[in-house]
Amino acid sequence: MAALQTTNPFELFWQDLPLPPGSTRPPLSEFEIECLMRDRVSLVDGRSNRIVHRDGIVLLTSHRIIWHCQSQSRALHGHLSRVAEARTSRNIFKPSTRVHLYLQGKVQDLDSRPATKIEFAHGGRDEFLKQVRSLLMMRDWEKPPPVKLRLSPCAIEADGSTPASMPCSSPASPVQTVEPVFTTRLAGVGGILRQQETARAAQDRLATEAFADLEALMSKAREVVGVIERYATVLASKDKGEGEKGGSEAEGGTGREDAELQGLLLNMGISNPVTRISAGSLYHQELARQLARFLTGGSTSAGALGRRSLLSERGGMMTLHDVFCLFNRARGTALISPEDLLDACEALEPLQLGMRLRRFPSGVSVVEAMDFSEERVGARLRALAEAEADGSLTALDVATHLRVSIALAQEFLGTAEAQGLLCRDQSVQGTLFWPNRFPAWVAQAGEGNDRAA
Structure with missing residues (x-):
């Protein structure tokens, strides 16, 4: 028991996170989704109330809280499964900019003070607290990994065949409607009130069912990603096989079906688009990172899983008009303005993301890969x-x-x-x-x- 009393909960929660060589950005695990990011954030020891790490960037994901400092090339992380409660100071006379985290287990039971505090110098405390509480309720880390599912009962198998054990669903039978029967209960003011009450109850029931379906759909998000990755692998293997055969079979029905599936994957879009609310003052930097992953076929966008790099397919260079249209299409309703795209493109080269913004003397602006060679294009x-x-x-x-x-x-x-x-x-x-x-x-x-x- 004495050993537990001398153990610092701050050090138990925050663990060192190794950074990839040559990178200042912490890596994310599979199926881990970025939820919120804020800069100028400090980590405070809950017992001594002493600031241990200053002015870093905090990244809240579906599984962890990650703090990293780019100048020191150091990162720390704590898993949300160890957090029992998150709240702010209850002193109404002294406003606080800190979020208090209380851990689970015997170590926290021995002390009523929070294990660690997260201090936000430039705002964002309330958004962070709201997201943490939501993630603690969802507990995504406890959900099993996605299983291999079919997109529909008629979905093709990995070898391109249709499963015989699952026949195609037949069209739904027409709904039979029953004409309402007039009764004296429906007459007069009382009847009108009863009809309004019935309609209101039906609307409430419909809203409840709709939200239940929405929650069920959100809970299957990881399974959908697994399905997309599986079919992306199938398409990649087919593309490789057709390339070796010289593309003689590309004109058949399977080529048309693959093209339709490619369009479906592209329409899936980006699963977690960066917004001003989620990224704060780092909005343009994070937008540049997401744009780079989108153009290079990274894992940020579901549509990118089934295709090669957009930038390499177009010779290593794309106009800003094309980038603006494709990127906004993938982002769905989280559209960005031309000014935001321009600011993000200008940040590509300083962030060393493998591409840069280039302006030709004619005024045409393009996104160009760093390894783009004018000599190779001229020879071609x-x-x-x-x-x-x-x-x-x-x-x-x-x-x-x-x-x-x-x-x-x-x-x-x-x-x-x-x-x-x-x-x-x-x-x-x-x-x-x-x-x-x-x-x-x-x-x-x-x-x-x-x-x-």
């Missing part, structure tokens, strides 16, 4: 021009081959022209780009003059 355009029947390229040809917009295709052609790989021919029929053969002709002419001399 020259090869495309040489492969064409007439030996020339247009901006439409480049946009079709590289899957980019016309504006970006024109920028690519202008860059290749500046490199001396292509030359343009402007006429009333439009602008054509040809492989630049003038250097070779000049070299041949020089060799001929040398031999003649």
Whole structure:
């Protein structure tokens, strides 16, 4: 018992969290969802009331409370399963900016003081407390891992076949309606009041059933993610097999079904979009991180699970117009403004997220991968021009081959022209780009003059 009295609950709750090499962001476990983030947060020892760690970032997830300091490259975390209660100071004469956490077990029973306090210097205490209490009620960490479920009774198996043991559901039978029978109870003012009471009771019952269905749907969220990951694996293996076979089977019915499933995965969108409420003053930084994971096919978006990197599919560069449309589509109702997207894109390079914002002299703004090479694009355009029947390229040809917009295709052609790989021919029929053969002709002419001399 004496050993328990000398044990500090603060040190028992907050454990060191190793950071990945070269990263200042704590890793999350599988099925762990970010819920809230605040900066300028300090950790306080509940017994001594002493600030132990100052001015860090607190990240509240569905499973843990994570505190990390980017300047010190250190992170601590405490699991919510050890928290018995979260509340604020009850002193109405002295407003507090701290959230008090009380732990479960014998260590907390020996002392009525909180094990730890979390101090918010720039606000956000009430939102944090509300989220913690909600997570303690949901207790996601106690839920079993998602099982392999079918999207519907007619869902395909991993090998593409339809399960024989589960026949397709038949259309629902038409609902039979019964005409109301007139009685004297429905007449007069009393009848009107009874009808209103019946309608009100029906509305209450409908609302209760609707919220019950919503809670059931939310409880199955992790199972849905598991289904998406399973089908994403199937699609990836199919894409690999079709690539090895040369794509001869891509035009069949299975290719069309896979395309429909790809569209379904894209429409699933981002499961936990970053908002100003959840990220606070770190909104644009967290938005930039989520944008980077979305463009590189990371695990943040359910739609990204079934596809390759959007950025790499488009040659390592995308216009801000395309990024704005695709990102907002994935975010659903949590739309962002063009100004917020621009601020997030400007933060991509300082945060070292593998991409950056670039502006061409023509005014076109793009998101560009850090490993993007203009030389490779120029060489590819020259090869495309040489492969064409007439030996020339247009901006439409480049946009079709590289899957980019016309504006970006024109920028690519202008860059290749500046490199001396292509030359343009402007006429009333439009602008054509040809492989630049003038250097070779000049070299041949020089060799001929040398031999003649």
